[in-house]
Amino acid sequence: MGIKIKHQYAVVCHPANLYRAAHKTLLKGLRFKQNGAGWKLRMEYHLYKLHRQLTEFTYKHGKYNMFKVYDPKERTILVANISDRVVHHALHDVIEPLVNRKFIHHSYACRKGKGQHRGVMAAQAMLRTYDYFIHLDVKKYFYSIHRPTLLKIVRRTIKDEGIDWLLTTIIDSSDKHPYNQDTEQMTLFDAPKPDISFIADSVHGIPIGNLTSQLLANWYLNEVDQYVKHCLKYSAYIRYMDDFVLFSNSKERLRELENEITSYCMDNLGLSLHPSGGGASYRQGLTFLGFRIFRDHIRLKSASVARFRKNLKYYIEHIPFQTKEGFEELCCRVQSWNAHAAHGDTWHLRQNVFGQYRVTRFMMQHHFNINEMNRQLQWN
Numbered sequence: 001m002g003i004k005i006k007h008q009y010a011v012v013c014h015p016a017n018l019y020r021a022a023h024k025t026l027l028k029g030l031r032f033k034q035n036g037a038g039w040k041l042r043m044e045y046h047l048y049k050l051h052r053q054l055t056e057f058t059y060k061h062g063k064y065n066m067f068k069v070y071d072p073k074e075r076t077i078l079v080a081n082i083s084d085r086v087v088h089h090a091l092h093d094v095i096e097p098l099v100n101r102k103f104i105h106h107s108y109a110c111r112k113g114k115g116q117h118r119g120v121m122a123a124q125a126m127l128r129t130y131d132y133f134i135h136l137d138v139k140k141y142f143y144s145i146h147r148p149t150l151l152k153i154v155r156r157t158i159k160d161e162g163i164d165w166l167l168t169t170i171i172d173s174s175d176k177h178p179y180n181q182d183t184e185q186m187t188l189f190d191a192p193k194p195d196i197s198f199i200a201d202s203v204h205g206i207p208i209g210n211l212t213s214q215l216l217a218n219w220y221l222n223e224v225d226q227y228v229k230h231c232l233k234y235s236a237y238i239r240y241m242d243d244f245v246l247f248s249n250s251k252e253r254l255r256e257l258e259n260e261i262t263s264y265c266m267d268n269l270g271l272s273l274h275p276s277g278g279g280a281s282y283r284q285g286l287t288f289l290g291f292r293i294f295r296d297h298i299r300l301k302s303a304s305v306a307r308f309r310k311n312l313k314y315y316i317e318h319i320p321f322q323t324k325e326g327f328e329e330l331c332c333r334v335q336s337w338n339a340h341a342a343h344g345d346t347w348h349l350r351q352n353v354f355g356q357y358r359v360t361r362f363m364m365q366h367h368f369n370i371n372e373m374n375r376q377l378q379w380n
Helices: 009-013 015-027 034-041 043-055 082-100 116-127 147-157 161-172 211-231 251-269 302-318 324-341 347-354 358-365 370-377
Strands: 064-069 075-080 132-137 176-179 181-187 237-240 243-248 286-288 291-293 298-300
Touching: 009 015, 009 043, 009 082, 009 161, 015 034, 015 043, 015 082, 034 043, 034 082, 043 082, 075 082, 082 161, 082 211, 116 237, 116 243, 116 286, 116 291, 132 251, 132 286, 147 161, 147 211, 161 211, 211 237, 211 251, 243 251, 243 286, 298 302, 302 324, 302 347, 302 358, 324 347, 324 358, 324 370, 347 358
Parallel strands: none
Antiparallel strands: 064 075, 132 243, 176 181, 237 243, 286 291, 291 298
16 A cells, blocks of 8 residues: 555644754754844744644745856755744654655665765666666756646645645745745746746746755656656666666667656656657766766766866955864865765866865865864964
C-alpha cells in the first residue's frame, strides 16, 4: 500500500516543534538582521499566535517579497515573511523524513546523506561503467509545476486532514499574492516565453524560495523516477532536482529512453524537457551540477570559475577585510568556494585563483582556519 502520513498534524502544531522550527529559521544570520531581531524579541508572542492559528485552522499565508537573481541565470525568488517560514519549517521537519522514504536511491537533491557532491561521485561511477550518456532537464521547472497535479500526488500519501489543509494553503499561496502593499497583486512569476508546449497560467508554479517547495518539487519528479525504475525497468539513472542523467552502452537505447521520458513528463506532469541532442560519449565529459566529470578526473565548469574570479575581485574591493568582522566575512565566502572546488581535481586551479591577492594567499597558507588567522593578526 506504500507510505501513508496520518495523525501528524498535532506534531506539526506542537509548541516544541514550532520553537525548533523558529530556531532553525533564525539560525543562519537572520536573527542579526533588523526584521529577524525584532521577530526574535517577540518570539513567544509570535509562536503562541501561530500555534493558535494552526490549531484553530485560521492560519493564512502572508506576503512574499520578490527579487531576481542573475547568477548564473535569471530566476525570480519569492521570500515569505518570518512567521510563514517558521510554519514551512515546522511542516517540512515532520513530513520530510516520511516522504524521503518514497524516493529512489539515486535522487540526490535536498536530502540528508545525498546532495550535490555525492551526485557528482555517483555520476562519475556510472560514467566509468557506460560509454554514453544523455543529460535532460526541465524547462523552467519551478515555474511549470502544475499545482492541481501536485496536490493529487501529495494526497496519495497525505491522509491527515490537517496536513492536507496546511499544504494546500501553502501551495495555493503560489497563485497570486500581495507584494509590498495590501492593494497590489502580483502574479507569482514572470510568464515564461511562449513555446510549443505550454504557457504558464494561474495553476502553474511554486515559489523557489520556500523550504517546502524543495520537498514538493522533489516529490513531483519522483513520479518520473518511479516510471523509469519500475515501468521502463532502467537503473542507470541519476536525478538532481530537475536534472536527469541516463547512461548506456547504446546510443539508440538512450534515444528511446529520452522519447519515453519526454512523453511521460508532458502527458502526466505537464512538463517540457529541453532536447538532449542525443547520446554523448564519455570522452566528452559530462557537465553536471557545476562540474565537468570524466572517468579519471573532475573539473569545475569554466563558467563557474570565471564567475568566482569576478566575485572574488568584487569581495576584495568592497568588503572591509582590514577589520576583524570584514576579514571573517571575506574568509567565509572564500572558504565556501574552496570547499566546493575541492571536490574536484582543482589543486592547481585554487592555487592560481587565490594566489592573485595577498589576503587570499594568507588564508591559503593557514588553511582557511579563522581562529588561527585571527591569532596571527592580533586584532585589537
